[in-house]
Amino acid sequence: MSVPEFSHAFREQLQDLFRWRRDVRHFNRDPVPEPVLDDLLRTACLAPSVGLSEPWRFVRVDDPGRRAAVREDFARCNARALADHMGADALNYARLKLAGLDDAPHHLAVLSHPDPTQGRGLGRGTMPQTTTWSTVMAIHTFWLAATAVGVGVGWVSIIDPERIKTVLDVDPALELVAYLCVGYPAQPASTPELERRGWERRAPERREWIQR
Ligand SMILES: Cc1cc2nc3c(=O)[nH]c(=O)nc-3n(C[C@H](O)[C@H](O)[C@H](O)COP(=O)(O)O)c2cc1C
Numbered sequence: 394m395s396v397p398e399f400s401h402a403f404r405e406q407l408q409d410l411f412r413w414r415r416d417v418r419h420f421n422r423d424p425v426p427e428p429v430l431d432d433l434l435r436t437a438c439l440a441p442s443v444g445l446s447e448p449w450r451f452v453r454v455d456d457p458g459r460r461a462a463v464r465e466d467f468a469r470c471n472a473r474a475l476a477d478h479m480g481a482d483a484l485n486y487a488r489l490k491l492a493g494l495d496d497a498p499h500h501l502a503v504l505s506h507p508d509p510t511q512g513r514g515l516g517r518g519t520m521p522q523t524t525t526w527s528t529v530m531a532i533h534t535f536w537l538a539a540t541a542v543g544v545g546v547g548w549v550s551i552i553d554p555e556r557i558k559t560v561l562d563v564d565p566a567l568e569l570v571a572y573l574c575v576g577y578p579a580q581p582a583s584t585p586e587l588e589r590r591g592w593e594r595r596a597p598e599r600r601e602w603i604q605r
Pocket residue numbers: 414415416417418490491492548549550551584585586587
């Protein structure tokens with residue numbers, strides 16, 4: 394078996410990938426070819442997981458009725474979130490686009506099994522949340538792999554997870570971790586949309602975040 398070597402040029406490009414991965418909320422409507430989506434999901438499953446439990450479950454949401462119900466739920470939750478902001482902050486919040494649910498050609502719900510038999514419980518005794526974290530690792534792997542092939546991903550968390558599980562008719566024991574919009578970005582961006590819209594800025598490098 395030959396172990397791959399990662400060249401300097403590759404490492405530089407990998408840095409670019411990390412820097413250019415974006416949360417995308419503006420999509421063009423061209424569908425992503427099915428083999429590309431399949432590859433991305435297979436790559437996501439290469440993520441590390443507690444006890445090798447691989448607790449992630451993916452649900453493709455193609456049904457127009459289900460998508461409409463998700464959009465409705467987002468609109469309700471977003472209106473509630475807006476009501477929690479006051480004054481100028483509310484105005485700024487109202488101007489944000491916090492989901493690409495209308496335009497994204499693909500919707501993907503990512504769920505996590507909280508107590509999978511796979512992995513035989515290893516590593517979860519004192520930290521049961523590790524199944525959720527494993528699923529987040531798979532999402533991040535999917536996100537980076539998607540960026541590498543020009544596919545954009547937008548994470549929507551302004552939804553009621555229990556309601557969404559009902560809409561999707563999934564096993565109620567599963568935990569909804571993410572609802573992802575997937576498709577080709579309308580335009581590339583080198584900085585987070587929240588930064589471009591003046592909501593928040595990336596923190597400067599802070600050495601005090603690393604305790605020695
Ligand atoms: C757990 C999680 C939940 C998120 N939920 C939302 C969301 O509901 N709506 C949204 O527009 N962006 C959401 N985002 C995207 C973040 O706003 C985005 O990652 C952050 O602003 C940095 O931008 P970047 O991903 O383009 O670097 C979420 C990201 C994460 C990791």
